[in-house]
Amino acid sequence: MDIKGNATERTAMITVCGRPNVGKSTLTNALVGEKIAITSSKPQTTRNRITGIALHNGIQFILLDTPGFIKPRNRLGDYMVGVVRESVADVDCVLFLVEPKEEVGPGEKALIEHFKQAGAPVILVINKIDTIREKEKLLAVIAAYSAEYEFDSVVPISAMSGEGIDELLGEMEKYAAESPHLFPDDMITDQPERQICAELVREKILRCLDKEIPHGTAVEITKFSERESGIIDIDATIYTEKQSHKGIIIGKNGAMLRKIGADAREEMEEFLGQKVFLQTWVKVKENWRDSEVQLRNFGFRNE
Numbered sequence: 001m002d003i004k005g006n007a008t009e010r011t012a013m014i015t016v017c018g019r020p021n022v023g024k025s026t027l028t029n030a031l032v033g034e035k036i037a038i039t040s041s042k043p044q045t046t047r048n049r050i051t052g053i054a055l056h057n058g059i060q061f062i063l064l065d066t067p068g069f070i071k072p073r074n075r076l077g078d079y080m081v082g083v084v085r086e087s088v089a090d091v092d093c094v095l096f097l098v099e100p101k102e103e104v105g106p107g108e109k110a111l112i113e114h115f116k117q118a119g120a121p122v123i124l125v126i127n128k129i130d131t132i133r134e135k136e137k138l139l140a141v142i143a144a145y146s147a148e149y150e151f152d153s154v155v156p157i158s159a160m161s162g163e164g165i166d167e168l169l170g171e172m173e174k175y176a177a178e179s180p181h182l183f184p185d186d187m188i189t190d191q192p193e194r195q196i197c198a199e200l201v202r203e204k205i206l207r208c209l210d211k212e213i214p215h216g217t218a219v220e221i222t223k224f225s226e227r228e229s230g231i232i233d234i235d236a237t238i239y240t241e242k243q244s245h246k247g248i249i250i251g252k253n254g255a256m257l258r259k260i261g262a263d264a265r266e267e268m269e270e271f272l273g274q275k276v277f278l279q280t281w282v283k284v285k286e287n288w289r290d291s292e293v294q295l296r297n298f299g300f301r302n303e
Contacts, residue, residue, distance in 0.1 A: 010176040013062040015120075018097035019107045023127040027097060027159040028052045028065040031169070035271070036189040036196065037065050051190040053183050056169050060181040064091065093175040094122045095168075096151070100132050102140045104148055112149045123171055124151040130158040194221040197268050201236045201280070204263040208256060209248065216241040217249070218288060231275045234268065236261075239285045246282045257282065 016024045025037035032052040052063040094115060098108060115122050124145055126138060135156075142154050153171050157164030183190070191199075198219040205217050223235035238260075240246050250257045257280055265278040 008178050009060070009181050010058065011060045011062065011179040011181055012092045012172060012176040013064070014093045014095060014172060014175070015064040015066060015091045016095045016097065017066045017111060019105065019111075022097045022099055023159045024065055024097055027095070027125070027127065027157070028063050030159050030162060030165055031061065031063060032188050034188050035267075036191065037199075053187050053189060055185055057173065059173055059176045060183065060185070061172060061176075062182060090118075091120055092177065093152075093172065094118075094120050095125050095172075096122050097125045097127050098141075098145065099128055100126050100138060100141050100156075102137075102144045104144050108145075109148065115149060121152045121175060122149065123168070124154045125168060126154065126156045127159050129156045130161050130163065193272065194224045196271060197221055197224070197234055197264075198236065200267050200271070201238065201260065201264045203267075204260045205238065205249065208260055208263075216245060216289065218285075226274075231277055232268075232272060234276055234278045236264075236278065236280045238280060238282045239288060240282065241284070241286055241288060243284050246284055249282050 016028055018024055028037050029035045029052075031054045033054065036052050052065060054061040054063060096111065096115070104112075124142070126141055129135070129138065132138070138156055145151070146154075155164055155168045155171055157168055159165070189196070198221045201219045202217065205219075218239045220237045220239065221234060222237055223233060226232050238249060240249060248256070249260070251259075261278050261280045264280075265276050268276045268278065
């Protein structure tokens, strides 16, 4: 208690990391209580480090949702790996998400090496436990990972169903330190609304299209303005690397682009709490993932 008799504020900065497609963004959304990070069944969905802000028992958790740790194949991949490396240093705790599989893969081992170098406390979070019938199999998973690293604790969860989330929050509380909250208590992310809307468009591209095409796209919000009536006008430009991909994104008679836009607009309205008039365009920027200038233009900066 402080001298005025008020409860002392506590905060904790926590990184959420793991291999692609293990459920990092789904977990971040579950901890925050609202959707602030896009999700899909495809790897490399998250590209930037996304800050989620969760308030639990008076503790403000600053959650750094990172891209999946991958072997980079272009400048964008280099950027994403750099984000992960930086995010496991100088935090109060790391949540290391893995799937309930006994084998510790090379990607997981590479991350564990970063944990050793950073010296940060790490909680092993075994996600997707709803996918295994025999819970005894978790013991073998725990044993395999415990042989690689001395984790502070192990928490099995299902980020999708919410199972184990309360237990995880209880473990996270142990790393909170006395400190004024860094953000207003009603804030859930530090991402600008424009960025979230751009990501919602990209999420729909990931869900509607197959194979490599979605990973060769970027989205830029070129207009974000509110009318006196309260309707928000949003213009979104989708960039792709190949002319042939542009035609696929647009679809026959524009059908695919209309579906992407309609699905994105629906979630934008839910997030913003206002009606949205969304217009979308598709343009070609060849090899943008290997262009340092284009990556900076799209907001991928290591600053």
